[in-house]
Amino acid sequence: MDTTLLVIQGLNGLQLGLLLFLVASGLTLVFGILDFVNLAHGSLYMVGAFICASLTFYFDSFLIALVVSLPLIGIFGYLFEIVVARKLYERDHLDHVLGTFGAILVIDTVAHIIWGANGISVPLPDYLEGQVSLTSDIQIPVFRLLIIAAGLASAALLFWMVNYTRLGMLIRAGASNRTMVSALGVDIKTLFSLVFAMGAVLAGLAGMLIAPITEASLGMGNNIIITAFVVIIVGGIGSMKGAFIAALIIGVIDTLGRAFLDDIFALFMSSEAAENSAPAISSMLIYLLMASVLYFKPAGLFPPKVR
Amino acid sequence: MSAILQVQNLVKQYGGLTATDDLNLELIPGELHAIIGPNGAGKTTLVSQLSGFVTPTSGKILYKGKDITHQPPHTRAHMGIARTYQITSLILDMTVQENIALALQARDGHSFRFFKPARSVKRLQDGAMEILEKVGLAEKAQMKTSELSHGEHRNMELGVALAAHADLLLLDEPMAGLGPDETGKMIELLTSLKGDRTILLIEHDMDAVFALADRISVLVYGHVIATGTPSDIRNNEKVQHAYLGEE
Amino acid sequence: MRNILGKGLSSWGMMVLLLIVPLIFYYTGNAFYLDLATRLVILAIAAVGLNFVLGFGGLISFGHAAFLGLGAYAVGIPAYHEIYGGWDALASTNGFFHFGLAIGVGALFALVTGAISLKVKGVHFIMITMAFAQMIYYLVMSIEEYGGDDGLVIDMRSEFPLISLDDPIQFFLIAFASLALIMWLVHRMVNSRFGMVLRGSKGNESRMISIGYPTYRYRLVAYVISGAICGYAGALLGNFTAFISPEMMDWSRSGNLMFMVILGGVATIFGPVWGAIAFIVLEEILSGFTVYWHLPFGLMLVLVVMFSRGGISSLLRGKEDK
Numbered sequence: 001m002d003t004t005l006l007v008i009q010g011l012n013g014l015q016l017g018l019l020l021f022l023v024a025s026g027l028t029l030v031f032g033i034l035d036f037v038n039l040a041h042g043s044l045y046m047v048g049a050f051i052c053a054s055l056t057f058y059f060d061s062f063l064i065a066l067v068v069s070l071p072l073i074g075i076f077g078y079l080f081e082i083v084v085a086r087k088l089y090e091r092d093h094l095d096h097v098l099g100t101f102g103a104i105l106v107i108d109t110v111a112h113i114i115w116g117a118n119g120i121s122v123p124l125p126d127y128l129e130g131q132v133s134l135t136s137d138i139q140i141p142v143f144r145l146l147i148i149a150a151g152l153a154s155a156a157l158l159f160w161m162v163n164y165t166r167l168g169m170l171i172r173a174g175a176s177n178r179t180m181v182s183a184l185g186v187d188i189k190t191l192f193s194l195v196f197a198m199g200a201v202l203a204g205l206a207g208m209l210i211a212p213i214t215e216a217s218l219g220m221g222n223n224i225i226i227t228a229f230v231v232i233i234v235g236g237i238g239s240m241k242g243a244f245i246a247a248l249i250i251g252v253i254d255t256l257g258r259a260f261l262d263d264i265f266a267l268f269m270s271s272e273a274a275e276n277s278a279p280a281i282s283s284m285l286i287y288l289l290m291a292s293v294l295y296f297k298p299a300g301l302f303p304p305k306v307r
Numbered sequence: 308m309s310a311i312l313q314v315q316n317l318v319k320q321y322g323g324l325t326a327t328d329d330l331n332l333e334l335i336p337g338e339l340h341a342i343i344g345p346n347g348a349g350k351t352t353l354v355s356q357l358s359g360f361v362t363p364t365s366g367k368i369l370y371k372g373k374d375i376t377h378q379p380p381h382t383r384a385h386m387g388i389a390r391t392y393q394i395t396s397l398i399l400d401m402t403v404q405e406n407i408a409l410a411l412q413a414r415d416g417h418s419f420r421f422f423k424p425a426r427s428v429k430r431l432q433d434g435a436m437e438i439l440e441k442v443g444l445a446e447k448a449q450m451k452t453s454e455l456s457h458g459e460h461r462n463m464e465l466g467v468a469l470a471a472h473a474d475l476l477l478l479d480e481p482m483a484g485l486g487p488d489e490t491g492k493m494i495e496l497l498t499s500l501k502g503d504r505t506i507l508l509i510e511h512d513m514d515a516v517f518a519l520a521d522r523i524s525v526l527v528y529g530h531v532i533a534t535g536t537p538s539d540i541r542n543n544e545k546v547q548h549a550y551l552g553e554e
Numbered sequence: 555m556r557n558i559l560g561k562g563l564s565s566w567g568m569m570v571l572l573l574i575v576p577l578i579f580y581y582t583g584n585a586f587y588l589d590l591a592t593r594l595v596i597l598a599i600a601a602v603g604l605n606f607v608l609g610f611g612g613l614i615s616f617g618h619a620a621f622l623g624l625g626a627y628a629v630g631i632p633a634y635h636e637i638y639g640g641w642d643a644l645a646s647t648n649g650f651f652h653f654g655l656a657i658g659v660g661a662l663f664a665l666v667t668g669a670i671s672l673k674v675k676g677v678h679f680i681m682i683t684m685a686f687a688q689m690i691y692y693l694v695m696s697i698e699e700y701g702g703d704d705g706l707v708i709d710m711r712s713e714f715p716l717i718s719l720d721d722p723i724q725f726f727l728i729a730f731a732s733l734a735l736i737m738w739l740v741h742r743m744v745n746s747r748f749g750m751v752l753r754g755s756k757g758n759e760s761r762m763i764s765i766g767y768p769t770y771r772y773r774l775v776a777y778v779i780s781g782a783i784c785g786y787a788g789a790l791l792g793n794f795t796a797f798i799s800p801e802m803m804d805w806s807r808s809g810n811l812m813f814m815v816i817l818g819g820v821a822t823i824f825g826p827v828w829g830a831i832a833f834i835v836l837e838e839i840l841s842g843f844t845v846y847w848h849l850p851f852g853l854m855l856v857l858v859v860m861f862s863r864g865g866i867s868s869l870l871r872g873k874e875d876k
Binding site for chain 3: 401408424
């Protein structure tokens with residue numbers, strides 16, 4: 001296990017963690033404020049990736065496509081809130097789960113009809129394709145650095161917005177006292193729609209950023225949503241800070257586990273046994289982490305104080 | 308006579324708010340001990356701590372001489388403490404008889420009996436009917452609990468507590484929301500229970516309290532300011548000032 | 555709970571038709587419908603298992619497909635080693651061993667994951683059961699020897715004395731008899747003293763605790779029983795498809811099971827069977843029209859949730875409360 005590889009995999013873990021945060025922050029925001037469980041949140045991530053992929057070909061530029069896609073996915077989230085989610089707020093969580101499960105089937109099938117069953121790979125412009133040398137022997141793809149920068153910037157923006165702006169103040173107030181905020185003359189329905197749209201933009205952004213690395217594909221949303229659940233369970237459902245820390249922990253553990261677990265196992269078992277068992281264990285690592293956190297802290301690492 | 312329940316220096320704080328403040332209380336076996344006090348005096352918080360749903364910040368609760376401060380609620384139930392709820396808390400989608408039978412069944416130790424239908428366990432069903440006779444609900448035994456009136460629910464609450472055959476009953480405002488007739492019946496019912504077991508009664512209805520109680524403790528801001536017989540309490544200046552004087 | 559057996563006569567009629575109609579189809583040359591009915595019956599067993607905790611216990615598990623998958627792998631893996639060697643202790647085609655293993659593994663997984671997830675309630679419980687199911691999904695996907703995400707063909711079905719699972723009629727009858735037996739067992743259990751505690755805990759948990767029930771233990775036992783039933787259904791499913799793959803545990807499968815239980819009638823004995831019938835018939839009809847049958851299916855689900863009065867949870871209580 002040399003340092004070069006460790007640094008590179010560490011950065012990969014950071015990147016995964018930040019993408020997870022983008023997805024999980026929307027989920028935890030919507031749950032914390034609207035008390036709404038949105039299984040279809042992963043579909044927003046997928047739709048974001050597909051829209052961006054199509055627009056990349058249309059504009060012949062990934063960056064322009066990204067900038068145009070963000071408001072589009074926001075509008076999509078806004079409409080989803082008005083048409084489906086809003087009708088379910090007053091219901092219990094079982095209704096949320098089943099209703100949004102149905103919505104996933106609808107959105108996935110429509111995406112299937114529009115974009116086809118095969119994934120779409122997204123080409124990057126040349127200036128994003130290169131590598132940056134950190135030291136003489138550590139090279140990092142430029143695009144990965146861009147993901148990390150974009151992830152950190154969005155996280156910072158989100159924290160600033162929730163904690164220091166009027167909109168953020170209204171959101172926090174609306175979470176604890178809906179009638180009070182309404183009495184202030186704020187249209188609470190529009191406020192909630194905006195929160196939902198914001199979650200959609202964050203999830204969509206994550207999908208757009210990952211698309212050039214993996215590709216935009218049908219199953220992507222349904223895979224990440226469960227990992228995002230693990231993130232918010234570990235972090236404490238409804239807590240933004242918890243989601244951020246848990247996302248980074250999980251991103252790093254998952255990445256390093258997949259990269260190094262066989263080497264670690266080889267220290268105390270035969271290399272053949274290590275090679276066989278490492279993939280199995282590393283695929284379960286984050287769930288085992290979740291289980292142990294829950295065992296000691298059922299409400300997660302940073303349970304929000306008031307609801 | 309040794310006390311059945313001793314509460315020593317009990318404190319419960321929620322953040323900055325002190326709901327129970329250095330509370331001391333002793334119950335003598337067989338007495339009906341009422342707790343009165345203005346709204347927000349911490350009466351329900353006290354019941355919740357005695358029954359184990361709320362953990363005190365500090366202090367001790369002794370039951371029959373044993374420290375139960377950190378016992379979970381279901382263990383306390385098995386030791387003989389039963390509570391009723393201020394807001395009716397029954398299993399609404401079961402029948403009246405099933406509710407009572409479940410409370411009786413809880414005394415069997417464990418209920419990992421998977422095969423024999425519960426309704427063919429004669430001992431439980433008959434026992435439930437006996438209790439329903441006592442609280443005046445025998446005729447409604449087969450009705451769904453959700454179909455009964457509020458007053459009948461209050462009686463059922465008491466029935467559930469009786470079914471537990473508890474030595475100590477914690478009754479949290481059994482008369483809450485009852486009309487005058489129903490209150491009268493409830494007083495009769497409680498009178499008939501007196502002596503068999505120790506009862507801690509929390510109640511706002513002063514007529515009922517003075518009619519029923521052997522002793523009364525007055526709770527103000529989480530602290531017992533006076534304990535004594537009804538006539539002691541009536542003549543206590545501190546109490547008149549803090550509580551009765553308001554009316 | 556007078557109506558706990560479902561809708562009375564019509565439900566018994568449904569069971570009789572479910573037994574006879576597929577056989578008629580088979581003997582009139584439509585073998586396909588017998589296959590369809592076998593799959594239906596297997597899914598109905600799993601739905602009955604899920605309903606035990608979801609309907610009677612009020613525990614919304616979104617991970618029950620994992621138990622089905624584990625049951626199927628409990629058939630596939632021993633059969634694989636019997637044919638291709640390795641892991642002698644596991645290698646077997648003995649049906650009793652396969653089904654016993656499936657039940658045991660289902661129960662064990664339920665015990666371990668239930669012990670953790672039952673400590674929390676509501677949304678947490680839904681998400682955690684989902685996450686644990688996904689863990690098993692990724693686990694089997696990572697094991698190359700058993701085909702990874704391509705899955706694995708089971709070359710030999712479980713072997714029993716006197717009966718052969720290779721014969722579709724015998725297979726169907728075994729599955730149907732299993733369903734009937736399990737429904738009867740569940741009926742006995744929900745009306746037993748254990749069942750009363752389970753249902754009471756759903757109705758009012760803090761009340762149950764205050765009269766002296768450690769509800770966590772009872773729920774855990776119920777969860778283990780449910781896992782065992784679904785493990786058994788999984789063993790049947792593995793034998794039926796003669797193929798195992800991680801896809802069997804995909805969380806949309808868990809969603810389908812919930813769909814069956816809830817639309818069929820929660821906390822009834824026959825409800826999950828009605829639900830399984832509705833699901834299979836819908837799937838069959840819709841997929842006949844279009845390959846995009848998930849679209850109308852999903853749309854229907856959304857609309858039912860949005861426009862049923864008081865939501866699904868009123869369906870949950872509805873029929874029995876009136």
